[in-house]
Amino acid sequence: MASASEFDPALALSHKFPDTTYSYTERDAALYALGVGVCLSDAVDGVELKYVYHENGQGSIKVLPTFATLLVLRSGASGYNLPGLEYDPRLLLHGQQYIELYKPLPSSCHIHNIVSLAGLHDKGKAAILEIETKSYEKESGDLLCMNRTTVFLRGAGGFSKSSKPFSYTNYPMNQNPAVKIPESKPFSVFEDRTQPSQALLYRLSGDYNPLHSDPMVAKVAGFSQPILHGLCTLGFAVRAIIKCICRGDPDLIKSVAGRFLLHVYPGETLVTEMWLEGSRVIYRTKVKERKRTVLSGYVGLRGLTSSL
Numbered sequence: 001m002a003s004a005s006e007f008d009p010a011l012a013l014s015h016k017f018p019d020t021t022y023s024y025t026e027r028d029a030a031l032y033a034l035g036v037g038v039c040l041s042d043a044v045d046g047v048e049l050k051y052v053y054h055e056n057g058q059g060s061i062k063v064l065p066t067f068a069t070l071l072v073l074r075s076g077a078s079g080y081n082l083p084g085l086e087y088d089p090r091l092l093l094h095g096q097q098y099i100e101l102y103k104p105l106p107s108s109c110h111i112h113n114i115v116s117l118a119g120l121h122d123k124g125k126a127a128i129l130e131i132e133t134k135s136y137e138k139e140s141g142d143l144l145c146m147n148r149t150t151v152f153l154r155g156a157g158g159f160s161k162s163s164k165p166f167s168y169t170n171y172p173m174n175q176n177p178a179v180k181i182p183e184s185k186p187f188s189v190f191e192d193r194t195q196p197s198q199a200l201l202y203r204l205s206g207d208y209n210p211l212h213s214d215p216m217v218a219k220v221a222g223f224s225q226p227i228l229h230g231l232c233t234l235g236f237a238v239r240a241i242i243k244c245i246c247r248g249d250p251d252l253i254k255s256v257a258g259r260f261l262l263h264v265y266p267g268e269t270l271v272t273e274m275w276l277e278g279s280r281v282i283y284r285t286k287v288k289e290r291k292r293t294v295l296s297g298y299v300g301l302r303g304l305t306s307s308l
């Protein structure tokens with residue numbers, strides 16, 4: 001591999017990522033739902049049973065909108081390896097996630113992914129890499145969703161002049177997950193306790209990064225114990241919004257944006273606060289035990305929320 005000084009960001013921008021595929025069944029969707037806390041405190045939860053069971057004779061289970069984040073998993077293997085960009089995978093942290101949903105996800109599907117570079121930034125102490133994945137249903141050719149995954153590669157920055165650090169983005173500013181949290185009282189607040197084994201369950205959905213399961217790897221990365229997957233925390237937060245704002249209807253979710261601000265330890269309690277701003281829900285998730293904000297962002301809704 002080349003050293004940071006040999007890395008040519010201009011050359012990296014012309015890199016073509018290979019297309020990837022992904023197939024899932026109802027079992028994968030249900031396993032994911034359990035991983036992000038569905039029916040965790042109530043096995044017959046009136047609005048959540050439909051994600052894991054054919055309730056009332058329904059033909060198929062419902063799929064949570066954040067399941068879309070799994071469709072890109074295969075892209076990750078090649079997606080975070082830009083030619084010449086050197087980084088220690090043990091120091092990688094998930095920084096942000098942005099999702100657009102164009103139609104409800106089917107309960108089983110074959111997916112074709114088109115992958116591209118959406119952003120690359122030199123932050124000195126870190127490099128930030130943004131990968132965009134458009135996921136198409138193979139059979140119909142329909143575009144189902146788009147994911148933009150931002151990874152924070154600690155120790156991989158410094159490849160450009162510190163007086164003029166390299167920064168490239170190909171998407172509009174209004175899709176940036178960084179939000180200003182209102183000072184008013186939240187419209188709704190939802191509390192959910194994760195299980196000590198939460199990351200061990202969530203990883204079975206396909207993100208086997210040992211940062212979430214191996215105490216030694218967690219220590220090297222700077223944590224006292226394995227931490228929760230960022231996308232697991234995001235799944236908990238969006239579930240809270242579906243419960244409290246969407247009256248249990250997952251199909252109202254049009255887009256999701258989240259910035260991971262601090263790690264979560266499995267077993268900690270997540271408290272998600274929500275504010276309505278037009279057709280957007282601004283949210284912030286805190287860890288109750290440490291009184292620290294771990295995630296914030298917004299969710300775009302379909303349809304009017306004026307009746308709320």
Ligand SMILES: CCCCCCC[C@@H](O)CC(=O)SCCNC(=O)CCNC(=O)[C@H](O)C(C)(C)COP(=O)(O)OP(=O)(O)OC[C@H]1O[C@@H](n2cnc3c(N)ncnc32)[C@H](O)[C@@H]1OP(=O)(O)O
Binds near residue numbers: 092094
């Ligand atoms: C399916 C797809 C899978 C995707 C791969 C993911 C694999 C997973 O297995 C891995 C995970 O889930 S890791 C767990 C989830 N993530 C985390 O816990 C990270 C939490 N965040 C942090 O620790 C810090 O915010 C931290 C460390 C990220 C940044 O904190 P600091 O070092 O203090 O940074 P700071 O000095 O405040 O800012 C430096 C510049 O970076 C920008 N920035 C900060 N936080 C960011 C974030 N979260 N995302 C993107 N950019 C971020 C800042 O804006 C700043 O830039 P500038 O100076 O230009 O303003």
